[in-house]
Amino acid sequence: MREPAARTDSGRVVASFGRRHEVRDAEGRVWACVRRGRQQDVACGDLVRFAVTAPGQGVTEGVEARSSLLYRSDAFRQKVLAANADLVVVVVAGRPMFREILLTRCLAAAAAAGIEVLIACNKQDLAESAEAMAQLDYYRNLGIRVTGLSALHGAQALAPYLQDHVSILVGESGMGKSTLINALVPDAATRTGELSAGSETGRHTTTSARWYDLPGGGAVIDSPGMQVFGLQHLDLHDLEQAFAEFAPLAGQCRFSDCQHGDEPGCRLKELAAREPRAAQRLVWLREIVAENRRVAHWERPGQG
Ligand SMILES: Nc1nc2c(ncn2[C@@H]2O[C@H](COP(=O)(O)OP(=O)(O)OP(=O)(O)O)[C@@H](O)[C@H]2O)c(=O)[nH]1
Ligand SMILES: [Mg+2]
Ligand SMILES: [Zn+2]
Structure with a gap:
């Protein structure tokens, strides 16, 4: 009698944490997967094949061809941010005031990856947002889309840009990316509430990229706030x-x-x-x- 073939399945990476990631299959089940030893990076948004090793667990065996890959890189390593996204939303705000050098680097990474961009200037309910919006005029004049909104008062302004796209929200910590996700995705709140490693601060800093389906079609990926954005991969x-x-x-x-x-x-x-x-x-x-x-x-x- 022949050994039954090991069961394999496929799905979408909906969260990634270093070597581990969560894969959602066609039936909506979520599998805790790990990538093999020195295999290539797996990014949130990737379509992967995995071998089932135990109930709810698997080993990722391969990554399907990507339509895009957004990543940053420093002298020591590259960090894949998202795969298969077709829109990068750079989230900025007036308080804390965003740093233009990071905006510039995010825009450069998106352009180099061939992904469309949108700058979302959040926290329009705060007076400081006027200064932030004024700073963004330069980018608007370069032909980059800029929109202002307040996540605390709903994210409807963003919805038309995101509809039917796979978008990733990037930007510095505290700009309001996760708050925007909560406003856009009705059942997201429970999952964006993870506390940061230094949880005594009580801040809800995002620590890994995560995929959310949008109710109206499309998906949006939340990502951890960045302090630096290395572009070692660009000449x-x-x-x-x-x-x-x-x-x-x-x-x-x-x-x-x-x-x-x-x-x-x-x-x-x-x-x-x-x-x-x-x-x-x-x-x-x-x-x-x-x-x-x-x-x-x-x-x-x-x-x-
Ligand atoms: N006033 C105001 N505060 C906001 C708005 N959006 C978010 N905030 C606040 O800004 C803080 C940071 O929001 P988060 O959504 O956690 O920011 P984040 O970009 O996800 O931060 P990281 O996960 O660390 O990258 C929270 O205290 C939010 O309540 C807004 O539109 N107006
Ligand atoms: Mg966050
Ligand atoms: Zn020159």
Whole structure:
């Protein structure tokens, strides 16, 4: 008699925590899975195949080809944020005031991953949001969509952007990503209430990415707030293309290998001389390049 084949199943990764992840199968059952040893990273949003090892448990054997992959990377490791998303919503706010350098890095990561972006300026009920919205005019003029809303008073303003998309909310801690999820997804509240590791602070900081189906169609992924956003996987050419004001100028400097530093005839510096915000963003772009020079060659993760 032959051994019965080991049972395998497939599903969507709805939460990921390092080597462990939760996979939801076609019947809606959730499996606690672990990836094999040195296998590639598994991201929230991935479609995976897994071998059943025990009731409710499995080992992930393979990841289906991804339509997109958003990740950040530093000198030591890459961190996959979400797979198969087609919209990155960068959540900012006026209190605490968002840091523009992180917004810039989030936008660059999304552009490099080929994913549409939306900037959601939350906490419009607070007076400080006027200053935040004013700062965002520059991005609006670059053609990036910006919307203001207050998660505490409902997230309806966001719903039309999210409908039928797979979106990921990213941004600094405390901007209101999880509060937005709670406003958008009726039964989410119980699950966003996890306390942070330093739970004596009583703050409900999100510690892992999690997928939520939207009642009207589509899904939205909550993600942990970030302090830093490494872009070691992007080279100068990628970055030129990922900064909307510089992309049209790329390749037009006098020297074809221009680093946009002290070289004469630099088109990016010419723009920076006219536009202070572009000057600031060019400094940030060059900082990323300098960071990347300090580390060895970085392997890009595959698209699946
Ligand atoms: N006034 C005001 N406060 C808000 C609004 N949205 C969220 N907050 C508050 O901002 C704080 C942080 O909200 P969270 O939703 O936990 O922020 P987060 O972006 O998920 O933070 P991390 O999980 O740490 O990344 C909470 O105290 C919320 O009540 C808003 O629209 N207006
Ligand atoms: Mg959160
Ligand atoms: Zn140049």
